Structures are given as C-alpha cells and as structure tokens.
Amino acid sequence: xxxxxxxxxxxxxxxxxxxxxxxxxxxxxxxxxxxxxxxxxxxxxxxxxxxxxxxxxxxxxxxxxxxxxxxxxxxxxxxxxxxxxxxxxxxxxxxxxxxxxxxxxxxxxxxxxx
Amino acid sequence: xxxxxxxxxxxxxxxxxxxxxxxxxxxxxxxxxxxxxxxxxxxxxxxxxxxxxxxxxxxxxxxxxxxxxxxxxxxxxxxxxxxxxxxxxxxxxxxxxxxxxxxxxxxxxxxxxxxxxxx
Numbered sequence: 001x002x003x004x005x006x007x008x009x010x011x012x013x014x015x016x017x018x019x020x021x022x023x024x025x026x027x028x029x030x031x032x033x034x035x036x037x038x039x040x041x042x043x044x045x046x047x048x049x050x051x052x053x054x055x056x057x058x059x060x061x062x063x064x065x066x067x068x069x070x071x072x073x074x075x076x077x078x079x080x081x082x083x084x085x086x087x088x089x090x091x092x093x094x095x096x097x098x099x100x101x102x103x104x105x106x107x108x109x110x111x112x113x114x
Numbered sequence: 115x116x117x118x119x120x121x122x123x124x125x126x127x128x129x130x131x132x133x134x135x136x137x138x139x140x141x142x143x144x145x146x147x148x149x150x151x152x153x154x155x156x157x158x159x160x161x162x163x164x165x166x167x168x169x170x171x172x173x174x175x176x177x178x179x180x181x182x183x184x185x186x187x188x189x190x191x192x193x194x195x196x197x198x199x200x201x202x203x204x205x206x207x208x209x210x211x212x213x214x215x216x217x218x219x220x221x222x223x224x225x226x227x228x229x230x231x232x233x
Binding site: 035037042043044045046047050091099100101102103104105106107 | 145147149156157159162164169170172202204206208221222223224225226227229
C-alpha cells in the first residue's frame with residue numbers, strides 16, 4: 001500500500017516571500033503520478049501541480065514548482081512570491097498509473113501574512 | 115464549462131437515519147470517485163465508478179454504498195448513520211478513467227463537497 005507523509009502540519013510565510021512544503025511517499029510502483037492540491041477555506045479542492053514519475057524534469061506552473069527526487073521518494077512544493085490568496089490547506093497526493101484513486105497526505109496548513 | 119456539482123451542500127441527520135449524496139461530473143468525464151474528509155482521518159478514498167461499474171473500493175463498512183448512472187452522475191448512500199460519519203464528502207471526476215490510460219492523464223477535478231453532520 002502507498003503512503004504519503006507531510007511532516008509540516010502548519011507553516012506561515014510573509015507575502016512576496018518563498019515557501020517550500022515537504023512531502024515524502026512510499027510505494028513499490030514504478031509508474032505513478034504525484035500531485036499537489038490546495039483547499040482554501042471555501043473547501044474546493046483545486047489542483048496546483050502534477051508530476052509524472054517517469055519525467056525527470058520538475059513540473060512548474062507559474063509561481064508553483066516542485067522538487068521531485070524519485071530515488072528519495074520526495075516531492076516538495078515551492079511557492080514563489082507568495083500571495084494572500086495562497087492561504088489554504090495543501091495536500092500532497094499519489095496515484096499509481098492506470099488508477100483513479102488518490103492517496104493523500106494529512107495536509108499542511110499554509111498562512112500567508114500581509 | 116460547468117464543474118463538478120455536488121448536492122446538497124449541507125445537511126444534518128440524526129443517528130440511525132440514512133443519507134444520499136449526489137454528484138454530477140464534468141460533461142464528458144466518465145469516472146467518478148468519492149472521498150471522505152474528516153479532521154482525524156484526513157482524506158480517505160471511498161469508491162470509484164466508471165461506466166456504471168464500481169472499479170475500486172476503499173476500506174469502509176458496507177453501510178457506505180454508491181452507484182453511477184448511464185449519464186455518469188453518481189450517488190453515494192450511507193445507511194444507519196453514526197456520529198463518526200460526520201464529514202465533508204468530496205466527489206471528483208476525471209476525463210479518461212481508463213485503467214490503461216497512457217501517462218499524462220488522470221487529473222481529478224473535485225466538487226465543493228457535501229458537509230454532513232450527524233447528531
């Protein structure tokens with residue numbers, strides 16, 4: 001069974017600064033996807049970024065980027081130029097290829113302070 | 115393009131009752147999954163449906179059931195409600211939902227959830 005661990009229950013950052021959220025996972029699968037989802041107070045789960053395990057290049061989406069270390073089974077999220085709207089719970093998630101089942105970490109509550 | 119629609123958004127039930135939650139996926143999406151979110155257990159997978167068939171099921175008791183209709187809409191039912199069933203129930207849909215989907219697919223889009231309170 002796969003497990004996803006987020007070791008930082010809460011983090012805070014000043015507006016315009018950079019913050020990195022940590023995620024590690026455990027799996028015996030070779031082909032899989034990794035995701036970061038954010039869940040603001042409105043509860044809507046929103047996809048932030050996705051990484052295919054076979055790709056060595058780290059995914060980026062505007063201010064969001066990941067550091068994917070496959071051998072270490074690490075998948076951290078970097079948020080640059082933090083904005084107040086980034087305040088949310090952030091969940092790291094794993095999905096094995098060919099499946100629609102996401103395995104989530106416990107989440108990191110990120111607060112961006114003005 | 116309409117997103118994933120869940121109804122009702124909020125509901126209150128008492129122990130022993132049953133509840134049915136509905137999920138309408140994004141048009142064209144054929145796979146629908148359900149997740150339970152609680153403060154203690156976090157996000158847990160309930161089940162996934164594709165073409166009216168349950169393909170995958172999480173570790174929940176038989177009181178939790180679901181189904182999918184020919185138009186891909188899905189419902190989940192919880193019978194004999196317990197206090198511990200109080201949770202946010204999230205539905206998600208995905209475009210391909212094919213077990214043999216090539217790499218690059220399988221992005222789940224979530225609805226806003228149904229908040230169930232059991233008294």
